[in-house]
Amino acid sequence: MHIHYLSQNNSILNHFLAQIRDVKVQKDTMRFRKNIERVGEIMAYEISKTLEYAPVSITTPLGKKETEFVKKPVVVCSILRAGLTLHNGLLNFFDDADSGFVSAYRYHPNNDDEFVIQTQYQAVPNLTGKTLLLADPMLATGLSLEAVFKKLMATNKPEEIHIAVVIAAPEGIAHLQETLPDNVHLWVADKDEYLNSHKYIVPGLGDAGDLAYGERL
Ligand SMILES: O=P(O)(O)OC[C@H]1O[C@H](OP(=O)(O)OP(=O)(O)O)[C@H](O)[C@@H]1O
Numbered sequence: 001m002h003i004h005y006l007s008q009n010n011s012i013l014n015h016f017l018a019q020i021r022d023v024k025v026q027k028d029t030m031r032f033r034k035n036i037e038r039v040g041e042i043m044a045y046e047i048s049k050t051l052e053y054a055p056v057s058i059t060t061p062l063g064k065k066e067t068e069f070v071k072k073p074v075v076v077c078s079i080l081r082a083g084l085t086l087h088n089g090l091l092n093f094f095d096d097a098d099s100g101f102v103s104a105y106r107y108h109p110n111n112d113d114e115f116v117i118q119t120q121y122q123a124v125p126n127l128t129g130k131t132l133l134l135a136d137p138m139l140a141t142g143l144s145l146e147a148v149f150k151k152l153m154a155t156n157k158p159e160e161i162h163i164a165v166v167i168a169a170p171e172g173i174a175h176l177q178e179t180l181p182d183n184v185h186l187w188v189a190d191k192d193e194y195l196n197s198h199k200y201i202v203p204g205l206g207d208a209g210d211l212a213y214g215e216r217l
């Protein structure tokens, strides 16, 4: 797997990441969603630099301008719920992209810290031959991304795959390295320290889905 870390060099990205982590700023849920969307926009721009381009000719009022556009169709797929925030940011820049949605949640059969990932809902266009951008803000154990990835690949063969996450635990990165193919690109805005006993990222930001959309029952 090719891993790209976005916050190795200082940039305005630090400000957005700090705000989504800050317990005081997090209370402003609109700002929380907007900041993850802004990280998605930065990720879209960085990913776009690595894609294949093809020549196009644009007619201006005064002449012709030769330039290059992204060659293969892009599909943005996100993991419900928290992925929706990042999805919007990616889509703001890849404005012709189609969209796909897959659900994933941690099911605790014994009401303790043990869980399995349930993926039920899937509404995804044909990905074969296209560039897939798979979005989820949090990479903790990596089990959600692994499950969704395998579900998508059972019926699709994208030509290129980019996974976009905002905050990643080292455990989750290692898990994806072990379970996903070598040609997958993983884009990480910030790498954190470790997972706690509930498999939450430390220092992380808490529960991204709840912060964006309210606590679920
Ligand atoms: O790497 P993992 O250990 O699988 O954890 C990461 C998952 O947890 C969060 O979703 P959550 O299950 O909280 O669902 P939600 O988005 O509906 O809140 C997050 O958005 C990931 O999908």
Ligand SMILES: O=c1cc[nH]c(=O)[nH]1
Residues within 6 Å of the ligand: 082, 138, 140, 199, 200, 201, 202, 204, 205, 206, 207, 208, 209
């Ligand atoms: O730290 C974590 C782990 C899983 N899901 C989240 O939203 N946050």
Ligand SMILES: [Mg+2]
Residues within 6 Å of the ligand: 082, 207, 208, 209, 210
């Ligand atoms: Mg959640």
